[in-house]
Amino acid sequence: MFHHLILQCIDKFRGERTTSGIYNLLTGKRSSQTMQDAKGYQVDDFFGVMPGLRRKQLDAHIHPLIQEGLIVVNDQSFPTLTSSGKDALYSYKGPKIQYFKGMVWHEVIPSFWRRVYLLIQMMANRKAGIKHYYPIVDDYQAQRWARLVYHKFQHKLPRLIQSLYEEIHTLLENHSVIEANLYVHRLTGGKVIGLTVEQLKEMYGMNDVDVQLHLEHTHYYLFLEAKKDKESYPVLHLCTKGLDVTYLITQSARKTYQYFMQGLSIDEIVTLRKLKKSTIQDHIVEAALIIPDFSIASFLSDYDVDDINNMALAMDTQKLKQIHEAFNGKYNYFELRLALASGQHRIEGRNSTT
Structure with a gap:
């Protein structure tokens, strides 16, 4: 894979x-x-x-x-x-790589699977009468979340246990067999100890990177299905609560973005933040890439954006140097990057309506 x-x-x-x-x-x-x-x-x-x-x-x-x-x-x-x-x-x-949505969800997926693994362990141990055990996930936030869920729903735990089993069973039945098997073998609870990546590697004759990739793909699959269908997967959906869309804009870029939205020019932001102009420009491009409705009208007209994107399309390239040379320097590199970033949102918008 x-x-x-x-x-x-x-x-x-x-x-x-x-x-x-x-x-x-x-x-x-x-x-x-x-x-x-x-x-x-x-x-x-x-x-x-x-x-x-x-x-x-x-x-x-x-x-x-x-x-x-x-x-x-x-x-x-x-x-x-x-x-x-x-x-x-x-x-x-092999299994189709169809569930990854990394740009949007990669930061929250680890929190999701940690919650699920801990909840399974906690519920299975409760059903087996095991009171003392080490959490399978060494993550304080995930452990705290699991404890809060346990105490909030302890009066209806048998129903939650049954629902969680049925939800995972239903989803894995409609998933790749190899990925479903790998995932189940990772689960710990009751008297069952989940297998390590190394053990799964030996069991299935796979390399460790493939094992991890299959598991990660399954995490995305479970998350996306549970996120969009609360009625069918109530417990798994509960595990997604508070894990919202990630706007991949770094803290430093976010500060530049805030100043820009207040009406400051790039030169003013450079002076205020004491950073290189190229760094501030990187931040503006980052905002244009990640924030769909971010306006670049103060830098380029709609005609310019279309002009640059049409050239990139005609040349079938994303190489800035080639596009820059094709325009004989009409646009600088910052303008090219901005236009291409903005153009991606237009493409995605068109694709979503077809």
Whole structure:
């Protein structure tokens, strides 16, 4: 599955981003470049879905793809798919990677699965009469949430236990068999001890990255289904409460955004914040990428935005240097980045209405 994800990323990047770009995307690096790449190349669903991925793990999986002739990497570390790589991508028969929504939800998914695991452990132990045990998740906030739920609903725990079992059973029945099995083997409660990633790796003859990716995909699946259907999945929906959409704008960028919304110019913000102009511009681009209704009218007209996006579309590239050269310097790099960021929201808006 991880190899398929890598091939998808390489295909989307069209030879215009390095393997570092893939790593930054999957681990959710909070930089305007990574976020712009995620939106521009339409891989924002994969943003931050593998926060624990190490660079050496990615490199270890890139190497066999090269050896098998599925990808080629040039001297500047830009990978592209070979014809065999495209065949492998399009003929993939494994679980579909369809539930990731990383740009929106990657920050809250860990809180969700920790809550679910703790709730399962707590309820199963209660049913088995086990009073003393170590929480499977070492996270104070998640433990506090689970205790509050326990005390609030302790008078109806048998009903909650049955409902949670039925909800998870129903969802996993409609999910990939391998991912359902991996998830169930991770659960701890009663006299059952969940298996570690290492144990699952040995049991299923998989590598550790694939095990983690399958589990993470299942976490997204359960979260999204429970989030949108409170009536069918009341207990799982309860586990999503308070976990709202993440607007991926960093604290520093948020402060710049607030000043900008108060009517300050970039130069005034530079003076006030004592930061480089390029840094403030990065913050403005970040806001344009993440906030759908963010207006860039003070920098570019609608005509300019369309002009730049049409050029990028015609050239089939997101490379700023190529677009800049095509316009003979008519627009600076900041304006190009802003227009491309704003253009993504227009594309998404059109797609949502078709």
